[in-house]
Each structure stands twice: as structure tokens, then as C-alpha cells.
Amino acid sequence: MARPCFVANWKMNKTVVESLSYLTLLQKHLTDRALQNCDLIIAPPYTALFSMGKRIKELSLPTSWVAGVSPPAGVVPPSLRLSLAAQNIYSEADGPYTGEISAKMLCETGCQYVIIGHSERRNYFSENNNTIAAKVLASLGAGLTPILCVGERAKERKEGRTLEVVKRQVKEGLSRVDGDLSQCIVAYEPVWAIGTGNTPASSEVGQVHQAIAQSLKEKGRDDACGTLRIIYGGSVNEENVAAFMKEPHIDGILIGGASLSAETFVNIVQVGARCNVPLP
Numbered sequence: 001m002a003r004p005c006f007v008a009n010w011k012m013n014k015t016v017v018e019s020l021s022y023l024t025l026l027q028k029h030l031t032d033r034a035l036q037n038c039d040l041i042i043a044p045p046y047t048a049l050f051s052m053g054k055r056i057k058e059l060s061l062p063t064s065w066v067a068g069v070s071p072p073a074g075v076v077p078p079s080l081r082l083s084l085a086a087q088n089i090y091s092e093a094d095g096p097y098t099g100e101i102s103a104k105m106l107c108e109t110g111c112q113y114v115i116i117g118h119s120e121r122r123n124y125f126s127e128n129n130n131t132i133a134a135k136v137l138a139s140l141g142a143g144l145t146p147i148l149c150v151g152e153r154a155k156e157r158k159e160g161r162t163l164e165v166v167k168r169q170v171k172e173g174l175s176r177v178d179g180d181l182s183q184c185i186v187a188y189e190p191v192w193a194i195g196t197g198n199t200p201a202s203s204e205v206g207q208v209h210q211a212i213a214q215s216l217k218e219k220g221r222d223d224a225c226g227t228l229r230i231i232y233g234g235s236v237n238e239e240n241v242a243a244f245m246k247e248p249h250i251d252g253i254l255i256g257g258a259s260l261s262a263e264t265f266v267n268i269v270q271v272g273a274r275c276n277v278p279l280p
């Protein structure tokens with residue numbers, strides 16, 4: 001079973017001060033046993049990455065923590081990974097690209113992941129599968145894990161084109177990756193489900209995830225797939241997360257609006273993680 005991951009995408013929300021307060025709240029819950037096998041990934045705005053990266057490093061883990069023995073208050077157990085993601089990246093290494101941020105700059109902040117091709121970037125900033133493929137390549141080149149977002153629009157779904165659209169986005173988005181796809185995460189986020197309160201049935205999402213995995217295999221990329229994780233995003237909350245995480249092909253969740261409160265994010269993760277990892 002893939003290690004479950006929960007991504008908090010804050011979008012254009014929270015100042016540096018607000019981001020650090022969130023981290024302080026989050027830290028209080030990190031010793032929960034349900035979270036010990038999870039990747040928690042926070043994607044704040046660019047401006048907060050450096051300060052948050054520094055704060056997370058200060059939470060550094062004792063190597064001697066023993067399973068079953070509670071770590072001291074505020075210490076993160078070693079099997080929980082708390083990481084940062086950027087919400088975007090530029091594909092060039094440096095140069096005259098006013099307003100852009102490179103992979104090297106992101107790495108310096110302590111960031112380990114980057115969300116690429118979110119539907120808001122595709123819609124408002126004209127990103128397409130070509131520019132997205134270049135960003136995926138640039139992030140992997142710097143050792144960052146890309147979280148490639150794909151998803152159909154309402155009209156495409158009505159026309160029965162969900163799988164066609166999603167498979168093409170995955171294929172083209174990953175087209176410049178030669179090697180190991182296990183360093184990538186794919187986030188399936190139907191555009192019509194983002195921020196609307198509407199979601200597909202969890203079984204439908206499971207089928208889309210299965211189709212994505214299958215299409216990568218058919219492209220002869222099965223060896224390269226390794227532990228590639230496919231996560232779901234779109235109006236996930238405390239009530240519906242369990243249904244998604246019980247699906248065998250859903251390896252985690254990308255949460256937007258509901259992740260803006262640290263308490264709600266932790267609640268979602270606790271419910272979701274319990275579905276995925278049976279506790280003793």
C-alpha cells in the first residue's frame with residue numbers, strides 16, 4: 001500500500017505570520033498515532049515558504065524515537081513526514097523572467113514538492129500540457145516531487161470524455177520524464193468539483209485512478225511506475241474523506257478550502273489516515 005499523503009493547498013491565502021501560527025497549531029496534533037504513516041504536505045504561498053521551511057527544520061526529529069513510546073510533547077514522530085510544497089514553479093533555471101520562481105530557489109526554502117498544472121493555473125494563467133511538462137521536468141531535475149494536477153471540466157464529463165481528457169493530461173504532462181515515475185504524484189481533480197461542494201462518487205474516482213495507472217502501464221511505463229501515488233482533490237471535507245480513502249486506488253487527498261483551518265485539516269487527515277492504515 002502506498003504511503004498516504006494529504007496536501008493542503010492554501011492557494012492565495014495567508015500571510016507569513018498567519019502561516020506560522022497555523023504551523024504552531026498543526027504541531028500540537030502531530031503525535032497522533034493515526035498520522036504516523038502519512039505524508040503531510042503544506043502548500044503555502046511563495047512568500048511563506050522560507051519561514052515555514054525554517055520552522056519545520058526546527059521541529060527536527062530525534063533518531064532514537066521508539067514505536068509505542070510517546071515522543072516528548074511537540075516532537076514529530078519519525079515516520080510522519082511534514083513537508084512543504086510550492087503552488088507553482090517556472091521551467092527555466094534562471095534569467096529574465098520577471099515574477100517567476102525557479103526550482104533551485106524553491107529547494108533553498110526547504111520545499112520538497114511542487115503543485116504543477118492546477119486547474120486554476122490552466123484556466124487563469126493559460127498553462128497547457130506543454131508548459132506543464134516542462135515544469136515537471138524542471139522540478140524533477142532539482143529533486144522536487146511534482147504533484148501533477150489533471151481533471152476534466154463539467155462539459156467534458158457530460159460528453160463522457162473524462163477518461164480521454166485525464167489520460168491525455170497525464171500522458172502529456174509526464175511526457176518529458178524518462179526515468180522513474182515513482183518520484184511523481186498525480187492529483188486527479190475534476191474542475192467542476194473544485195471549491196463547489198460537489199464531488200464525484202468515491203467509486204468513480206477510484207475508477208479514474210485505476211484508468212490512469214493502467215494507461216501508464218499500457219504506455220510501457222509500468223516498470224517506471226514504482227510507487228507513483230494518485231491522489232484525489234475537489235471539495236474534500238471531514239464528512240466525505242473516509243469514502244475516498246477507503247477506495248483501493250486513492251492514495252491520498254489534496255485539500256483546498258477546508259485546509260485553511262489547521263483544526264479542520266488535521267481532522268480530515270485523522271479520519272482519512274484511519275481508513276488507510278489499520279491501527280493496532
Ligand code: PGA
Pocket residue numbers: 009189193194195196233234235236254255256257258
Ligand atoms: P477544494 O480545492 O478542496 O477547495 O475544492 C481543491 C483544490 O483546488 O486543489
